[in-house]
Amino acid sequence: MNIAKPNSYRSGPDERGHFGIFGGRFVAETLMPLILDLEKAYTAAKADPAFQAEMNGYLKNYVGRPSPLYFAERLTDHLGGAKIYLKREELNHTGSHKVNNVLGQIMLARRMGKKRIIAETGAGQHGVATATLCARFGLECIVYMGAVDVERQQPNVIRMEMLGATVMPVQSGTRTLKDAMNEALRDWVTNVHNTFYCIGTVAGPHPYPMLVRDFQSIIGNETKTQMQEVEGRLPDSLVACIGGGSNAMGLFHPFLDDPSVEIFGVEAAGHGLTQLHAASIAGGRPGVLHGNRTYLLMDADGQIQDAHSISAGLDYPGIGPEHSWLHEVGRVNYLSATDDEALAAFQLLSKLEGIIPALEPAHAIAKVMELAPKRPKDHLMVVNLSGRGDKDVPQVGDILRGKK
Amino acid sequence: MTTRIDTRFAELKKQGRAAFVTYVMAGDPDLTTSLDIVKALPKAGADVVELGIPFTDPMADGPSIQAAGLRALKAGMTLKKTLELVRDFRKEDNITPLVLMGYYNPIYIYGVDKFLADAKTSGVDGLIIVDLPPEEDEELCLPALKAGLNFIRLATPTTDDKRLPAVLANTSGFVYYVSIAGITGAAAADANAVGEAVARIKRHTRLPICVGFGIRTPEAARAIAEKADGSVVGTALVDALKNSLDADGRATAKTVNAVAELTAALARGVKGAQQAAE
Ligand SMILES: Cc1ncc(COP(=O)(O)O)c(C=O)c1O
Numbered sequence: 001m002n003i004a005k006p007n008s009y010r011s012g013p014d015e016r017g018h019f020g021i022f023g024g025r026f027v028a029e030t031l032m033p034l035i036l037d038l039e040k041a042y043t044a045a046k047a048d049p050a051f052q053a054e055m056n057g058y059l060k061n062y063v064g065r066p067s068p069l070y071f072a073e074r075l076t077d078h079l080g081g082a083k084i085y086l087k088r089e090e091l092n093h094t095g096s097h098k099v100n101n102v103l104g105q106i107m108l109a110r111r112m113g114k115k116r117i118i119a120e121t122g123a124g125q126h127g128v129a130t131a132t133l134c135a136r137f138g139l140e141c142i143v144y145m146g147a148v149d150v151e152r153q154q155p156n157v158i159r160m161e162m163l164g165a166t167v168m169p170v171q172s173g174t175r176t177l178k179d180a181m182n183e184a185l186r187d188w189v190t191n192v193h194n195t196f197y198c199i200g201t202v203a204g205p206h207p208y209p210m211l212v213r214d215f216q217s218i219i220g221n222e223t224k225t226q227m228q229e230v231e232g233r234l235p236d237s238l239v240a241c242i243g244g245g246s247n248a249m250g251l252f253h254p255f256l257d258d259p260s261v262e263i264f265g266v267e268a269a270g271h272g273l274t275q276l277h278a279a280s281i282a283g284g285r286p287g288v289l290h291g292n293r294t295y296l297l298m299d300a301d302g303q304i305q306d307a308h309s310i311s312a313g314l315d316y317p318g319i320g321p322e323h324s325w326l327h328e329v330g331r332v333n334y335l336s337a338t339d340d341e342a343l344a345a346f347q348l349l350s351k352l353e354g355i356i357p358a359l360e361p362a363h364a365i366a367k368v369m370e371l372a373p374k375r376p377k378d379h380l381m382v383v384n385l386s387g388r389g390d391k392d393v394p395q396v397g398d399i400l401r402g403k404k
Numbered sequence: 405m406t407t408r409i410d411t412r413f414a415e416l417k418k419q420g421r422a423a424f425v426t427y428v429m430a431g432d433p434d435l436t437t438s439l440d441i442v443k444a445l446p447k448a449g450a451d452v453v454e455l456g457i458p459f460t461d462p463m464a465d466g467p468s469i470q471a472a473g474l475r476a477l478k479a480g481m482t483l484k485k486t487l488e489l490v491r492d493f494r495k496e497d498n499i500t501p502l503v504l505m506g507y508y509n510p511i512y513i514y515g516v517d518k519f520l521a522d523a524k525t526s527g528v529d530g531l532i533i534v535d536l537p538p539e540e541d542e543e544l545c546l547p548a549l550k551a552g553l554n555f556i557r558l559a560t561p562t563t564d565d566k567r568l569p570a571v572l573a574n575t576s577g578f579v580y581y582v583s584i585a586g587i588t589g590a591a592a593a594d595a596n597a598v599g600e601a602v603a604r605i606k607r608h609t610r611l612p613i614c615v616g617f618g619i620r621t622p623e624a625a626r627a628i629a630e631k632a633d634g635s636v637v638g639t640a641l642v643d644a645l646k647n648s649l650d651a652d653g654r655a656t657a658k659t660v661n662a663v664a665e666l667t668a669a670l671a672r673g674v675k676g677a678q679q680a681a682e
Contacts, residue, residue, distance in 0.1 A: 016539065026508060026535040028464045030560040030585050033567060172470055173460065185463040190586040192562055288509045288535070289461060301482040302513030304460045 009256035009331050012322060017206020017292075020328060022321035025205040027291045030189045039207040041112050046214075051107065058103055062136070063093050065100075065218065069226035069382070074352040075368075082237070082372040082379035086355070087223055089247065089386045094132050096125040096358065096387030097219060097247040098200060104215035106133040109196035116140045116191065119198045120184040122149055122177035122243065123313030123360060124156025125387050126200030131165035141165040144183040146176040149312040155391045174306045177243075177316045181290055201244025202320030205291030209320050216250025223382055224254055231380055237262040239371065240384035241363040242334070243278075243313045245320035247386035256331060265323060266367045268309035269336035276308035279336040280319045281327050294321040310339035311359035313387075337366035345369060346389065346396060358387035359396070405552050407529045408501040409577040412451060413612045413633065422629035424449060424674040425614050426667055427505065427638030429456040429472035430489055431481025432645060437655040438476070441645070442493050444664040446500040449671025452614075452634070454532065457486055457506030464534045466589030468639045471646070475653055483510045483519070487526040494527035503556060503577075505532040508544065516544055520551040530554030530577045538570045545574050554578075559605055561585050568608045578612040578634065579605060583619075589639035592618035599631035622673025629677035637670050 012019040025035060045051040059065045068088045076084045089097040102119075109117060117139050121127030127143040134141035143160055147169040150157055160167050173179035181204075188197045202209045202216075220238075227235050238255060240248035242265045255261045270277035277283060280295040287296040289304060297305040297317035307317040326332040337345070345365035350356045357365060364383050372381055389396070416423050426445050431438050445453050458473040458481050465473070490502055504523065511519050511533070523531075531548055538545075538557070545555045554577030562585055563571055572579065581601060583593030593615075602613050615628050616636025625635040641663055648662035649655060 025537065025539045027537060028534050028560075029537050029558045029571065030464075030562050030582065032537045032539065033562045033564065172467070178461065182461050182463050186466070186587045189464060190590065192585050288507075288512055290463070291535075293512075296509075298509070298513065300513075301484075302459075302510035303477060304509075 005329060009326065009329070010253065012325065013206060013210055019322045019325035021286065022294050022324040023206055023209060023292050025291065026288050026293070027205045028189055030192060034192055035205050035207065037112070041108055042207055042211050045108055045111060055104060055107060059218065063099050063103065064091065066222045066226070067091050069223055069230065072353050075349065078352055079369060079372040081377065082375040082381040083377065084368060084372055085235070085380065085382045086385045087219060087251065087382055089219060089384060090357065090388035094125070094129045095390065096129065097216060097250060098126040099129040099132070100218055100250065101200070101212045101215040101246060102126065102129040102133050102198060104211065105198045106137060106139070109139070109198070110137060112196065114194060114196035116195045117198050118142045118144065118184050118187050118195055119200060120144045120177065120180040121200060122180065122315055123311065123358065124149065124153040124160065124391060125313060127165070127167070128156050128159050128163070130198050131160040131163035134165065135163045142168060142187065144168050144170050144180040144187070146170050146174070146180045148175045149177065152395050153312050153391055154394065176307070177312070178304065178307070185290070201246040202249045202322060203244040203290055203292060203318060209292065209322055212246050213249045213253055213322065216246050217253045219247065219250035219384065220252060220254035223251060227380065227382070234258055234261055235380040235382045236260065237264065237371070237379065237381045239264045239266065239364045239368050239381065241266045241314065241360045241386060242319060242323065243316050243360060244318070245323045247384050249320060249322060251382070251384045252332060263332045264367060264371065265332050265334045266363045267334060267336040268311060268314035268363055269338040270308040272338055273336065276306065277336070278307035278309040278315050278317065280317060281324070281334040282336050284317070286324065289318055292321045294318050294324045295327070310342060311363065313358070313360040314363065335367050337363040341366035343396065343399065355385070356389035356393070357385055358389045359392045361386045407554050407577060408499065409452065409529050409554050412501050413578060416451065422632060422674055422677055423451040423612070423614060423634030424625065424671045425452040425454060425616070425634050425636040426450040426641055427454040427456060427636060428641055428645070428663065429458060429469065429476050430486040431458060431476030431479055432472040432642070433475050433649055433653060433655050433659070434479040435481065435485060435489065437659055439489050439492055440660045441663050442489065443496065444660055445667055446497055448664040448667035450500070450667055452501045452503065454503045454505045454636070454638070455486065455490065457483055457504055457510055459507045459510060462507060464587055466587045466639065468589045468642045468646070472642045483514050487522050490528055491526040501529045502527065503530040503532055504528055506534070508533050508535050511544065516547055520548055520553065524551055524553060528553065530556050532556045532558065532580060534558065538573065541574055549574060549576065556580050558582050561601065565604070568605065572609045575611060578614050579609060580636065581605060581613055581615045581632070582617050583615050584617050586617065588617060590618055592620065592624055595627040595631055598628060602632045622669050625670045626673040626677045629674045635674050641666055
């Protein structure tokens with residue numbers, strides 16, 4: 001495809017929410033006034049130093065930021081190539097990067113006077129983060145979760161309930177993340193007057209992909225500073241897994257205009273790209289779903305296809321629109337890792353570094369295992385360890401003991 | 405350009421009564437039965453036929469219409485076959501306005517220009533595309549108007565006076581007022597509140613205003629027809645269809661009649677309405 005290279009990769013979206021042809025505001029009229037309000041509220045908050053100051057306070061003392069940039073010495077030795085650093089998002093309160101975005105959105109909801117918060121969740125990490133901040137600020141919280149995911153991510157279901165949230169198992173469609181998002185949108189349409197929809201990734205209608213990216217960019221900004229402190233320079237490459245793409249966008253965005261930095265996003269290849277998978281860029285094409293135009297898995301009639309991944313957080317047939325654009329302009333390389341590769345990486349990191357990763361970033365580690373050995377020893381590679389694996393311990397335990 | 409929709413509303417205005425608009429899903433429960441149902445609707449009293457385009461992820465629809473779409477898809481329905489269904493319907497009815505209602509993705513994938521050309525030759529008069537607000541008019545609305553199709557926009561309780569002109573700007577045929585903030589099949593709106601909303605929209609447009617979402621009974625259809633230029637019923641018809649199916653979700657000898665009978669009863673309700681003076 002012949003697409004002109006932009007002057008900056010960081011200037012999107014335009015005022016209509018487009019990244020190239022991607023993004024936009026494909027929503028029912030009922031929601032349109034709401035997302036225009038949200039955009040206004042966000043613009044005002046961004047310009048308000050008090051908002052940033054309040055956020056920073058909670059990021060430091062509640063979330064526990066900055067998260068460490070840790071040199072994974074044994075993994076590096078084992079792979080025998082690039083020097084591997086882990087950005088330790090799994091050490092955040094609630095156990096993943098999701099909380100960075102939720103904090104921002106809940107602060108916005110408070111500014112907008114909304115008292116009822118809804119969210120969709122796949123792995124349950126976004127649901128747990130939302131339930132946590134709703135508990136902290138005394139807000140009602142309803143989390144939509146596909147019935148299949150309720151089953152495979154039980155520890156997070158229990159956590160959400162302990163935090164006072166209502167978990168609504170979604171029985172429609174494929175009963176995974178995409179259907180949870182449909183159901184959350186249906187709730188939102190019905191309860192627009194008092195409800196704030198806290199979206200968990202860089203997807204949905206404008207301004208969500210932009211604001212989630214902005215809230216997650218703290219990951220990349222910290223990484224830049226930390227790498228400067230320890231190595232005195234920029235990293236040479238970045239690797240992150242992609243469900244909707246929020247942890248990846250958070251790490252990547254601050255580096256997009258640093259041409260020396262190679263960037264890799266890792267989609268879930270499930271059983272393999274010729275079989276059931278969740279790799280929308282590798283196996284999909286542009287379409288319109290959940291408020292934006294982006295790469296989607298679908299059939300010849302434009303019907304959305306079932307995704308599959310071992311990881312509930314990556315089991316989504318789409319990807320954030322900014323990623324679709326970064327793919328088309330060639331700034332980011334999109335790779336994919338299968339269920340089996342992710343399982344192997346999950347075990348390797350646990351045994352070598354004493355860090356049990358979530359199945360989602362295990363996909364990123366899987367590609368690090370391929371990329372790092374091919375690079376010189378002075379190559380600095382950062383991988384986003386977006387979440388910890390506690391939630392996956394029962395599921396992976398069953399698989400490893402041959403039960404599933 | 406005058407479409408069958410414009411002609412129909414002009415006639416009804418002369419007769420001094422509101423339109424009865426029916427919604428069913430194309431291909432539910434199968435292509436043949438669906439065609440028979442669509443043919444039966446005008447005969448049972450439908451003034452305008454809305455035909456749903458099945459989609460896997462209908463984010464503004466409740467459980468009944470979601471299930472109808474999945475039944476149709478399972479039976480092999482596609483957008484191409486939906487257009488063929490319209491073409492077959494047109495072989496015996498060249499008067500009743502027919503509107504396709506659905507979501508953008510199947511049309512985007514079919515190709516906008518090809519879709520508009522094929523829709524026009526098949527005999528489609530208008531489009532209602534739920535996830536295309538005025539902010540996205542360049543996608544389909546403007547090309548559709550150019551192709552001679554009506555683009556019927558949804559206005560909702562959240563569409564305030566400031567926003568209405570933008571919503572109405574490129575709307576044609578009629579305005580579809582969604583009577584509640586919610587999904588299809590949800591609770592009914594209060595007829596008085598609907599009356600106020602219709603009056604508010606009338607201050608901004610001369611287009612007919614039809615009201616839908618939550619209308620299930622002849623009485624409710626009549627009450628709305630007294631406040632607006634048309635009552636739209638969808639979920640109740642889809643439910644009547646579903647209740648006539650066998651245990652495996654297949655059509656029975658009762659299916660077409662089940663929909664036709666409810667249509668007739670609803671049509672009598674609408675026709676009994678006293679139209680509010682203009
Ligand atoms: C730990 C973790 N990483 C990654 C993801 C995928 O989401 P995203 O691509 O938005 O970062 C999830 C989603 O649930 C997650 O829990």
